[in-house]
Amino acid sequence: MTDGKRNIIRMLLEEYDIESALDIQDALKDLLGGTIKEMMESEMDEHLGYEKSQRSDNPDSRNGYKSKQVNSRYGSMEIQFPQDRDASFEPQIVKKRQKDISEIDQKIISMYAKGMTTRQISETLMDIYGFEASEGFISDVTDKILPDIEDWQNRPLSNIYPILFIDAIHYSVRDNGVIRKLAAYIILGINGDGKKEVLSIHVGENESAKYWLSILNELKNRGVQDILILCADGLTGIKEAIAAAFPKTEYQRCIVHQVRNTLKYVSEKDRKAFAVDLKTIYHASSEEKGQEALERVNQKWAPKYPGALRSWMKNWDALSPIFKFSPDVRKVIYTTNAIESLNATYRKLNRQRSVFPSDTALQKALYLATFEATKKWRLPLRNWGLVYGELSMMYEGRLPE
Incomplete structure (x- = not known):
């Protein structure tokens, strides 16, 4: 000093x-x-x-x-x-x-990004800085990022994404005094360098092949020419939309969602044993071994849970692509590490806001939460070199050497 x-x-x-x-x-x-x-x-x-x-x-x-x-x-x-x-x-x-x-705008936006409601922000400003900021004022401040959201949603993308994930999280939104459930569809890509990248966020109500085709065409318009594997839950119309927009893309139904949806109908006392048996299906060394495991698990549990594995059998064509890959590639596709940490940030918004005042407020919160969650996304996925090499051979000529 x-x-x-x-x-x-x-x-x-x-x-x-x-x-x-x-x-x-x-x-x-x-x-x-x-x-x-x-x-x-x-x-x-x-x-x-x-x-x-x-x-x-x-x-x-x-x-x-x-x-x-x-x-x-x-x-x-x-x-x-x-x-x-x-x-x-x-x-x-x-x-x-x-x-x-006091550069209060940035402080408000930062608090909003961390999932705080306008009321919580107003109370915090009063506690810390000693002045009152109305919820309307805070909303006006956060509205300043709306042009940034539009620019972000329309920014150019890479021409190839080896792997793409689509996941949905549901929120309650007020619309003219009526509370509706809306889904926020998060599109997460793994780019050629093995790094995670949120491509877009769409807030929607109705799933359909037409809806998903418009989303995928938007990606094409932003520069995406090819996707090797698209991993998603059984979203209505997604399979048909992929076939229309990216005919060469392999649709892999999300194994983690499939397991969760199956265990949802299993009693608590049987859930652990059932989960262990399900693992023998998607950990099988080949598609043939996987089908054999599916038959065994079905025979074992069908008397108690007759419809539990019906979805596995019905959607086998969308579940089976995973069997042609090594454990390194499978781990990237069927584990939720790539998207779960992101979803944890999004779910925090649900815990802090029981109802969003509008779909615009939800869009702002999701955008800001995305930037909070992705600040540390600097490194590629583990063993990405091995994964990329295998994908290059499996999808010959579609990835840069």
């Missing part, structure tokens, strides 16, 4: 009789107001061309002060703004219509 700083601190302690951290904050707030006033006085000198104590032929002159309430990082405070007679003075340190000097 320099001698100059020590002297400032010593004078601060003497001037303000500081005894607590709150006293320090009050002192800094007072100093901030005084500093801003002095800086605006200098701006006024430059604007008029003479200092306060000098005479001048300038027809414009000082015209006292106007009080203005602003929000700062030390709380709400009153500042004295110098004025001139013809009202041509435009201060730069704090502009005429500026009501906040």
Whole structure:
């Protein structure tokens, strides 16, 4: 610490009789107001061309002060703004219509990104900064990111994604006084470098082949030319849409969702044993061995749960592509590591907001949550070199060498 700083601190302690951290904050707030006033006085000198104590032929002159309430990082405070007679003075340190000097917009957006509701943000601002921000004001601040969301949703994408995941999370949204359940469809890609990338987020209500075709065509319009494997749950119409938009893409029904949907109808006492038996199906060394395991598991559990494995048999063509891959590739496809950490962030929004006031509010929250969740996505997936090599051989000529 320099001698100059020590002297400032010593004078601060003497001037303000500081005894607590709150006293320090009050002192800094007072100093901030005084500093801003002095800086605006200098701006006024430059604007008029003479200092306060000098005479001048300038027809414009000082015209006292106007009080203005602003929000700062030390709380709400009153500042004295110098004025001139013809009202041509435009201060730069704090502009005429500026009501906040604490970069509060970014603070609000950051809290919104962490899943806080507008009410929680308003209460936090009151607790920490000592001023009230209405829910409408907070909504207006977060609306500033809507153009950014549109740009992000339309940004150019890579021309090839070896693997693509589509997953859905459901939220309650208020629409004209009626609460509806809407699905947020997250499209997560693994790019050629093995890095995760959220391609887009769509909030929708009805699934259909037409709906999914429009989503996939949007990806094509943004530059995606090829997808090797698309992994999704049994979304209505997804299989037909993939065949139309990306005819060479392999549709792999999500194994994890398949297992969860099966165990949903199994009693708690049988669930663990049933899950172990299911693992023998999708861990089988070949499709033939997988079918044999499916028959064994069905024979074992059918007397108690007659319809539990019906979906496996009905959708075998979409479940079976996984058997042609090695454990390294299978792990990327059927484990949820790639998307579960992301979903955990999205589900946090459900815990903190029982109902979103609009689908726009949901879209904003999802966008900001995505940026929070993906900040640390810098490294490729584990063993990506081996995975990429195998995919290159399996889908010959479709991946860059």
